Amino acid sequence: MPGCTVAVMRRWLPLTAICVGTFMLLVDVTIVNVALPDIARDLDTSFTQLQWVVDVYALALAALVLGAGSLADLYGRRRLYLIGLVVFALSSLACGLAPDAGWLIAARGVQGIGGAIMFATTIALINTSYEGRDRGTAFGIWGAVLGAAAALGPILGGALTELDWRWIFYVNLPVTVLAVGMTLVAVREARQPGAPRPDVPGIALFSLGAGAAVFGLVRAAADGWAGSWGPVVAGLVVLAAWVLVELRRPAPMLDVRLFAGRSFSGIMLAAFVLNGAAFALLVYTSLWLQSIGGLSPLQAGCVFIPLSVVSFVVAAGGGRYLQTQPPRFVLGGGLLLIGAGCLLMTSVDADSTWRTLVAGLAVLGAGVGVANPTLASAALAAVPRERSGMASGAVNTARQLGFAVGVSVLGTVFATGASGALRDAGTPDPSGVASALSAGQAPGILAGADPQARAGLADALGSGYAAGLDGVILAAGLAGVIGGLLVLLLVRAAPPGAPAEPSRPAEAAAAAAH
Structure with a gap:
């Protein structure tokens, strides 16, 4: 034994x-x-x-x-x-x-x-x-x-x-x-016999294009769109150039022709939206729980236990069954649950506490648990066998890019909602105060205020952050719902275990070289 x-x-x-x-x-x-x-x-x-x-x-x-x-x-x-x-x-x-x-x-x-x-x-x-x-x-x-x-x-x-x-x-x-x-x-140790040299132009162009676009989105959240269009447009132009380069390379980092398949495009969309809708909003939620709600870091972390526990239980308990179901329903249904969970939390206001989030986080966790385990296998089933490594890498890329874009886009949503509420409350420099709020500086703002004005300022800050956070949660919820509906339309009904469509001979030879 x-x-x-x-x-x-x-x-x-x-x-x-x-x-x-x-x-x-x-x-x-x-x-x-x-x-x-x-x-x-x-x-x-x-x-x-x-x-x-x-x-x-x-x-x-x-x-x-x-x-x-x-x-x-x-x-x-x-x-x-x-x-x-x-x-x-x-x-x-x-x-x-x-x-x-x-x-x-x-x-x-x-x-x-x-x-x-x-x-x-x-x-x-x-x-x-x-x-x-x-x-x-x-x-x-x-x-x-x-x-x-x-x-x-x-x-x-x-x-x-x-x-x-x-x-x-x-x-x-x-x-x-x-x-x-x-x-x-x-x-x-393991390596691929006859593996080609890395696609340096593809790696460089994709990194530069994605970085420039995200930089512009982050800048827009802090300073507005007036001076932020340039990096975003430049990033999109570089990404367009990356697509053209990848189409001409015999061994690209990502064969962009795969996106001609509706199923593959829908699965990449699911990976992008899942991380962007389910996890990017946690940045702003955590700041609210601590800087406005007064929770300690550990207490704020524990608020997310419903999300953690439900997602793990659903993935572990239902993962094998979900793998046998058509990915369009698993991925689309998971995103719709994520959207519904977010929409359940949109009642945040100045008087709300962490309890407002619990039910929505649990439903959101169920959506993550349903969709997350199926993404990789669905991507592998949507491409020729020789492109399986590329497909799994593309899923990971879409996940993380969705999170990065989600944080930056939701930053703009937060700044717009918070500054509008602060302006209505008569707060001086509402845009600057909204930016400070999103940086977790509410306690510092109150500490530096006139003692006689602190009570009114605290109410204004609470209302401002609640308005910004409510917009963030609503945007994430709509992204989940719209993303789920698009996935239901795009992804084929074949289960992950079904054989992928065979590639054309020329593409198969290039793929084998990769």
């Missing part, structure tokens, strides 16, 4: 090493949410800087995960995974030591690069580490880890921020040491 137990542990040690790294890098997408007020107070950040602390990590993940996958095919997936772990650890240390906002943003960007390298190798490492039924079990566990990581981030962030916000980054160091040790012991 002991020998059997040791054999079982040894068999699943590679998966454990991969899941430890995956969990860590995905937790860091949302772990900073509840720490934002403390970061803002400690580093004296602006609204724009806080947005970039969150966005630059997701943007680096989105921009580089496909390119990192081609590097892993060429130079070895285990080697790249280890490099990603080391980069992630060193940048996490730099984040924890950050003396100012600029340093923190730069370190978060490097952290995203390490995360992209790790994330790009995980599916291939699992694929080469397991076979048959074990491979299916491994991917099921890995999918549950994906959902749990995003949902548990705010709770873990709240607990660590009670010590100091810097611990949300320092905690990555011992976890990385554990993951590196297990990887060296248990994971074997």
Whole structure:
């Protein structure tokens, strides 16, 4: 019996090493949410800087995960995974030591690069580490880890921020040491024979275009659209150039012809909207709970327990059944649940407390639990077999890009709603106050006010933040509902296990080279 137990542990040690790294890098997408007020107070950040602390990590993940996958095919997936772990650890240390906002943003960007390298190798490492039924079990566990990581981030962030916000980054160091040790012991090297050189022009153009567009959206949230159109338009032009370049390359980072298929386009839309609607709003919700509601970071993190628990239970309990259902109904239904959950929370006003959010967060969690586990398998079923690695990378790219765009777009929605309410209340410089509110600076504004005016100012700040947050939640809800309806229209009814359409011979040869 002991020998059997040791054999079982040894068999699943590679998966454990991969899941430890995956969990860590995905937790860091949302772990900073509840720490934002403390970061803002400690580093004296602006609204724009806080947005970039969150966005630059997701943007680096989105921009580089496909390119990192081609590097892993060429130079070895285990080697790249280890490099990603080391980069992630060193940048996490730099984040924890950050003396100012600029340093923190730069370190978060490097952290995203390490995360992209790790994330790009995980599916291939699992694929080469397991076979048959074990491979299916491994991917099921890995999918549950994906959902749990995003949902548990705010709770873990709240607990660590009670010590100091810097611990949300320092905690990555011992976890990385554990993951590196297990990887060296248990994971074997694998590479793709005859893998092509990385698509450097494609990687550079996509990163530049996406970065410029998100920069413009973040700037619009803080300063208005007057001076923000330039970066957005420039980013879209660069992305258009990227499409033209990818169409002409024999081994592109992403074969954009895949988007000619309605199902593939609908699945990418689902991945984009899921993270943009379900998780981007948590940034503004967490700030409201602490700076207006007076909750501690841990208490604010615990408010999201309904989202975390329900999403995990639904994904773990119903994942196998959902995998047998047509993806159009699973993904579309999941997004509609996300939209409904958000709309249940749109009654936020100046007198609301955290209890206003509970029911909506639970429904939102159910939507995440329904849709999240099916995304990867649906994408694989929608493309030719030789494009499966590209499809899984595209799903990860769409997820993180949706989060980055969601945070920036919802920032504009918040600023518009909050400044309008503050203007109606007669607050001087409503736009500036709205920007300070979204940076978690409500306590500082009250502390610096005339004592006799604090009560009226507190009411105005509460009403202003509630108006901004209500707009954010409504926008996320509408995105979920509209996205769900579009997915129902676009995605074919074939279940994920159905064979994908065969590619044309010329495309198959190019894909095999990739």
